[in-house]
Amino acid sequence: MKDLLPVIDYVSRYVDLTDDEKKHLATFLKITKVKKRQFIVQPGFVCKHKSYVVKGAFRGYLVDNEGKEHTLSFAIEDWWISDYSSLIYQEPATLFVEALEDSVLIQIEYEDEQKFLREIPKLEKFERIITQRSLAFQQKRLLSNFTKTAEERYDEFISKYAEIAKRVPQYALASYLGFSTEYLSKIRNRKTSKS
Numbered sequence: 001m002k003d004l005l006p007v008i009d010y011v012s013r014y015v016d017l018t019d020d021e022k023k024h025l026a027t028f029l030k031i032t033k034v035k036k037r038q039f040i041v042q043p044g045f046v047c048k049h050k051s052y053v054v055k056g057a058f059r060g061y062l063v064d065n066e067g068k069e070h071t072l073s074f075a076i077e078d079w080w081i082s083d084y085s086s087l088i089y090q091e092p093a094t095l096f097v098e099a100l101e102d103s104v105l106i107q108i109e110y111e112d113e114q115k116f117l118r119e120i121p122k123l124e125k126f127e128r129i130i131t132q133r134s135l136a137f138q139q140k141r142l143l144s145n146f147t148k149t150a151e152e153r154y155d156e157f158i159s160k161y162a163e164i165a166k167r168v169p170q171y172a173l174a175s176y177l178g179f180s181t182e183y184l185s186k187i188r189n190r191k192t193s194k195s
Contacts, residue, residue: 001026007052007106010078014126021120028112034099040081041097047086049107053079056103057167060095061175071175074164080130100168150179154187 001008004026011017017025034040034056041047041060051058058081060073072095075081086093087110108116117123144153154177158165165173174184 003031004029004106006054006078010052011123011126014129015122017120017122021122024120025116025123028108028116029106030108032105032107034103034105036099036102038099039096040099040105041083041086041093041095043094043096044092046090047083047093048109050080050082050087050110050113051075051097051105051107053077053081054104054106056105057100057164058097058103059100059168059172059176060097061172062095069171069175071172074161074168074172074176076164076167100172145178150177150183151187151190153177154184 001023007029008017008022008025011025012022031054032040032051040049040051040058043062053075055077058075059071060075060081060083061069061071063069073081081097083093083095083097085091086095090110117127144156148156157173157177170184171181174181177184
């Protein structure tokens with residue numbers, strides 16, 4: 001159970017679990033090692049797991065009809081990642097979820113998650129809190145994309161997520177922020193010349 005403590009501790013930040021509940025939750029979890037550039041979700045296949053990042057970095061993205069990549073999410077240590085639409089509805093994924101570094105995950109299968117939610121009712125509260133926080137984050141991101149300039153979005157990301165910015169490829173960061181890699185270089189050059 002020691003290797004599963006990161007998730008148990010994460011859940012315990014939001015709900016109080018007894019020792020028996022922690023042990024029971026641990027029976028549903030599995031550790032997965034992932035190599036850099038390996039996919040844990042791919043379009044056309046039903047997403048079977050929700051993944052908690054113990055070590056490493058990931059990005060979730062889609063490829064449009066012209067072959068252009070659009071980064072929707074990143075995840076580093078202590079974050080979750082999946083194709084949530086595929087996971088929740090158990091339908092084929094639309095996203096790629098790719099390891100950006102050699103990584104370690106703690107995963108839970110969809111069916112097992114539904115089972116432990118029935119067996120440990122207080123975990124419903126955990127799920128609600130995490131879902132609400134995720135929805136609020138997505139709304140803030142959409143509002144930022146609609147109301148802020150590219151440079152303001154970049155500054156906001158760097159101030160909130162400097163660690164991610166250091167670890168993800170520049171093309172992925174630019175895609176996430178909604179502009180080209182070249183434009184990201186221009187913004188960075190302007191910032192460097194000002195300081």
